[in-house]
Amino acid sequence: xxxxxxxxxxxxxxxxxxxxxxxxxxxxxxxxxxxxxxxxxxxxxxxxxxxxxxxxxxxxxxxxxxxxxxxxxxxxxxxxxxxxxxxxxxxxxxxxxxxxxxxxxxxxxxxxxxxxxxxxxxxxxxxxxxxxxxxxxxxxxxxxxxxxxxxxxxxxxxxxxxxxxxxxxxxxxxxxxxxxxxxxxxxxxxxxxxxxxxxxxxxxxxxxxxxxxxxxxxxxxxxxxxxxxxxxxxxxxxxxxxxxxxxxxxxxxxxxxxxxxxxxx
Numbered sequence: 001x002x003x004x005x006x007x008x009x010x011x012x013x014x015x016x017x018x019x020x021x022x023x024x025x026x027x028x029x030x031x032x033x034x035x036x037x038x039x040x041x042x043x044x045x046x047x048x049x050x051x052x053x054x055x056x057x058x059x060x061x062x063x064x065x066x067x068x069x070x071x072x073x074x075x076x077x078x079x080x081x082x083x084x085x086x087x088x089x090x091x092x093x094x095x096x097x098x099x100x101x102x103x104x105x106x107x108x109x110x111x112x113x114x115x116x117x118x119x120x121x122x123x124x125x126x127x128x129x130x131x132x133x134x135x136x137x138x139x140x141x142x143x144x145x146x147x148x149x150x151x152x153x154x155x156x157x158x159x160x161x162x163x164x165x166x167x168x169x170x171x172x173x174x175x176x177x178x179x180x181x182x183x184x185x186x187x188x189x190x191x192x193x194x195x196x197x198x199x200x201x202x203x204x205x206x207x208x209x210x211x212x213x214x215x216x217x218x219x220x221x222x223x224x225x226x227x228x229x230x231x232x233x234x235x236x237x238x239x240x241x242x243x244x245x246x247x248x249x250x251x252x253x254x255x256x257x258x259x260x261x262x263x264x265x
Contacts, residue, residue: 040065042074042157042169044185047140051193055086055144058187063136066161071131073160074124074139076185082147083118085110090140094129097122110145130162146189153187 040063050056064071078084085108089097102120109115124139131137146153156170171180 041183042159042185044155044187046187049190049193050146050187051190052146052150053148053192054146055142056146057140057142060139060141060155060157060185061136062131062139062159064131064133065167066163066165067133069161069163069165070133071137071159072126072162073158075158075160076122076139077156077158078118078120078122079153079155080120082150082153083108083120084143084145085115085118086142086144087119087122088142089122090142092124092129092137092139094127095124095139096127097124148192151189153189155185155187157185 042063043061044058045061047057047059050058060074060076062071062074078087083104087099089099091097099119100121100123101117103117104115107114107116108118122141129137154172156168159167159169161167167182169182170184171182173179173183173186
């Protein structure tokens with residue numbers, strides 16, 4: 001009886017463990033399926049810093065979130081509150097690029113020139129290329145001049161599939177809030193670097209102070225060279241006088257010897 005009860009108990013425990021394992025696997029798979037689409041959205045990242053007041057190269061990364069369709073079109077709308085006068089796309093093999101410009105309500109001043117229009121949208125359309133399931137594509141742009149009075153730029157993007165599905169990545173993320181279901185790409189801006197496109201007064205002052213220090217260093221080096229030259233000149237004079245003194249002494253001794261020989265004779 002005891003043996004039979006033990007075997008029955010072991011079998012029940014094994015079945016329970018198997019059921020728990022299966023249930024755990026199903027739950028984990030469900031979580032992955034739910035998390036997958038939320039993270040696979042269009043994003044924008046700079047190559048290097050995207051400094052305020054400067055220029056940057058940025059990439060729009062477009063993942064394909066469909067298992068049965070390919071991405072064939074991407075539209076990126078540019079912010080109107082901080083227009084960018086210079087937008088240059090890098091050619092992408094297999095994709096046609098269209099740049100749309102719009103008239104500005106308030107002209108921009110850039111490098112002494114008045115800019116009356118700016119890029120409002122860039123569209124990439126598949127022309128022999130596509131983004132298939134499980135793939136992504138990057139679309140590079142050179143942009144500027146980045147605003148000096150903003151910490152970020154929000155780009156609203158529209159992704160189109162070859163099965164006519166359209167995903168609008170246009171919801172602006174809010175600080176401290178959960179990520180929206182369809183977040184818009186956000187470019188974070190960094191502090192000005194101090195180059196010709198975004199210098200600061202403090203950095204200019206630091207450069208002036210550095211130039212002044214370099215001048216002082218050069219002046220001190222010149223003084224050191226002069227002192228060294230003067231010391232070398234003094235040493236040379238002392239050596240010459242010493243040699244002359246020795247020569248005069250030798251001549252005096254020789255004269256004394258000759259005079260003594262004449263007296264003896």
